[in-house]
Amino acid sequence: MTTIGLVLSAGGTSGAAHHAGVLAALEEATGWDARSADLLVGTSAGASTAATLRAGLSATDHAAYYNKTPLSAQGQAISDRVTTRLDLPENPPPPTNRRPANPALLVRGIFGRGRPRPVVSLTGVLHEGTVEGSALAARISESHPEPWPDAATWICAVNLKSGQRVV
Structure with missing residues (x-):
């Protein structure tokens, strides 16, 4: 089948x-x-x-x-x-908070154990969606x-x- x-x-x-x-x-x-x-x-x-x-x-x-x-x-x-x-919205509003969503993801991506996951690491430094x-x-x-x-x-x-x- x-x-x-x-x-x-x-x-x-x-x-x-x-x-x-x-x-x-x-x-x-x-x-x-x-x-x-x-x-x-x-x-x-x-x-x-x-x-x-x-x-x-x-x-x-x-x-x-x-x-x-x-x-x-x-x-x-x-x-x-x-x-x-x-x-x-065609053009979403800019974020009111420019802090990274989860900087720990970047730190874990650089210094953590296991397979590197660069896209996930970078996701942590982006701001949350609006x-x-x-x-x-x-x-x-x-x-x-x-x-x-x-x-x-x-x-x-x-x-x-x-x-x-x-x-």
Whole structure:
């Protein structure tokens, strides 16, 4: 038996639009529906794409959304369930606090034991984000009125306190 996994990367709105275009083209060229993947893995924009694929939104409907063209009847029904507004600023406000989010990650990265993880180390010296994400979480929940599907879906992130990867 063949198992198919689909890994979706980050990239903000541009990354999500890229996922939509690639997956729609893949479906058009091969007939493969990304919603049928045995495993979806995503981070950031890829996490949103994975969640909406698991909600039943097709790759074609993802592409239609980013192209500002009509969704299919099924896609529109899924979209209509989502009522929370998502007002993400085009240019997020500058941070009010310029202190690093977790300088200990940098120190552990330089002087700690184990394999070096430079990206995690640098993450600790960045400031915390200024865009609140509860509206995005609400929208994902609204797209899934039923319990989460049984199909494997892994959403990846980094715990800012510990620097550990979490799924």
